[in-house]
Amino acid sequence: xxxxxxxSENIEIPKTPVRRKPRGRMLDIMPQDFCVVDIETTGFxxxxxxxxxxxxxxxxxxxxxxxxxxxxxxxxxxxAFISNLTGILPSMLENQPDIKEVLKKFKEFTGxxxxxGHNVRFxxxxxxxxxxxxxxxxxxxxxxxxxxxxxxxxxxxNYKLSTIAHHLNIDTKGxxxxxxxxxxxxxxxxxxxxxxxx
Numbered sequence: 001x002x003x004x005x006x007x008s009e010n011i012e013i014p015k016t017p018v019r020r021k022p023r024g025r026m027l028d029i030m031p032q033d034f035c036v037v038d039i040e041t042t043g044f045x046x047x048x049x050x051x052x053x054x055x056x057x058x059x060x061x062x063x064x065x066x067x068x069x070x071x072x073x074x075x076x077x078x079x080a081f082i083s084n085l086t087g088i089l090p091s092m093l094e095n096q097p098d099i100k101e102v103l104k105k106f107k108e109f110t111g112x113x114x115x116x117g118h119n120v121r122f123x124x125x126x127x128x129x130x131x132x133x134x135x136x137x138x139x140x141x142x143x144x145x146x147x148x149x150x151x152x153x154x155x156x157x158n159y160k161l162s163t164i165a166h167h168l169n170i171d172t173k174g175x176x177x178x179x180x181x182x183x184x185x186x187x188x189x190x191x192x193x194x195x196x197x198x
Contacts, residue, residue, distance in 0.1 A: 027144050
């Protein structure tokens, strides 16, 4: 890095290492304070697809304390498959804010909370990518995956969110929308906590 001074030659400024928060790590714990997070995307490819919804539920002492949910204009086409899966139509996204604006509000909402999610690596990878692109920051929140916990708590044919929800008689109407998936994940988490703490 160089500093240009009008009264002298360029002076070399010693480079100081930039301290960056490390990327969050997976935890094998069940906290009582956390944020349940779910995103919806234009597809499943981390390289080419975009986030179209970010949702979260803040939990304090295992009680639902606050909700966050925002749609995002991905500035690209959405397939009929994704619209049918999520119920999110292209027309619903036209006047929505861009990812940077939503991500800033999401960061304010979650803070340093542990992020709990179903197959949380998927959500975290997309969020981490956008954090790097838009803020040159890492997603530093630690993560808890409810899929891993479910495999310890239940014996099921698969561990999809809807399968576990049906097993527990949790209403799945509106599934594949961010906040609804957060709600299902939260209720499943509470049930798993009871089972796994016995």
